[in-house]
Amino acid sequence: MxxxxxxxxxxxxxxxxxxxxxxxxxxxxxxxxxxxxxxxxxxxxxxxxxxxxxxxxxxxxxxxxxxxxxxxxxxxxxxxxxxxxxxxxxxxxxxxxxxxxxxxxxxRNRTQAVLTQFDETGVIVRVRDASLLHAWDRHDWSALFVQGAERWRSGAIAVSAVFGHALMEQALLPSRLLVGKCVVVQGEDDAQAVEQVAQAISRADLLNDPLELRPLPLMGIPGWHPDQDVLFYRQVEYFRPARDGREYPAPAR
Structure with a gap:
């Protein structure tokens, strides 16, 4: 390794x-x-x-x-x-x-399932403006990662924490295309976003059902993969289309 x-x-x-x-x-x-x-x-x-x-x-x-x-x-x-x-x-x-x-x-019941999923593959993503999620809502990965690259670079949308230890284990293989299961927080500060998630989990305001988690192909984030050309983002088996009727929750505030 x-x-x-x-x-x-x-x-x-x-x-x-x-x-x-x-x-x-x-x-x-x-x-x-x-x-x-x-x-x-x-x-x-x-x-x-x-x-x-x-x-x-x-x-x-x-x-x-x-x-x-x-x-x-x-x-x-x-x-x-x-x-x-x-x-x-x-x-x-x-x-x-x-x-x-x-x-x-x-x-496991559905609550146990989502708690385990977040523990194993969880990622906390922070956004300044909830409108940044529109492309993510419809799995428009090109809009989120390519046209939206500057938003990632500026911190308008950012990974506040990689939490899932199974994700870390998978990342030992550079060829793995990783998918995080995300909780999204609206705000300006990464540390505060992480603290908000901890408090919300404790109150059972978060992580009661697996459908709360947003899948995110992490290697699409600008700078997270060495070959982010046009063909890379056309890999449908990785950058999957949204399922009909799938809706995601609004970000925690």
Whole structure:
């Protein structure tokens, strides 16, 4: 795996953890726990002894222990997201635990599904003006990314946070064309947008149904892929048309 991938904009907010991501050797779970020093949480190795407690993964987190597999990118990125966006992680965990009426139940309800989708592939996008979403609403990707390129460069529309640790894992393969599942906030400040999302999740104002999330082909964002020519944006299997009748929620304010 080429560690040059960590220079991609998707990892920009995790620059403080370059020493962890680009290290020649994997850190032990104890070393990673000490490096991140998560308030109120401890990274613990997921082994048979840990799993013998019979607790659901989310309930164990609520008790302060995050089960983490050694030498595993997915779990490493999960730990980094806990370090970078703890308020959202705490909010998601509290909501998931509230949904666990019966830990033995098979399958997820729609709220559990959207909470998991956002945890795995979530992205927070901020817009200054809600009218910027019109092209996105109709999946007019050329208007959003090509004609609208200057809006991305100026910050009129921006990725405030890449939250999904599965997205980060997929980004280890430079050829992957990633799709984020997005919550949109209207405002001027990225940090404030992230805080608003954390509060809204805690209040259950957000993430009650998967249809709340907007799909965004992330490699279409100007500067996020090296080959953004006309043919690139014509890849219908990636830049998919909108489904008939599909409507997206207005941005949070």
């Amino acid at each position: 080429d560690r040059a991938c960590f220079a991609h904009p998707l990892f920009a907010a995790f620059a403080a953890y370059q020493d962890v991501m680009a290290a020649a050797d994997w850190p032990s779970i104890d070393a990673l726990d000490q490096r991140l020093a998560l308030p109120g949480k401890q990274l613990v190795e997921q082994d048979d002894a840990l799993l013998a407690d019979g607790l659901h993964y989310e309930r164990r987190i609520a008790q302060g222990r995050i089960a983490t597999r050694p030498r595993n990118w997915h779990d490493l990125f999960n730990a980094l997201v806990w370090a970078r966006h703890p308020a959202i992680k705490h909010a998601l965990n509290a909501r998931q635990c509230a949904e666990l009426v019966d830990a033995s139940a098979v399958g």
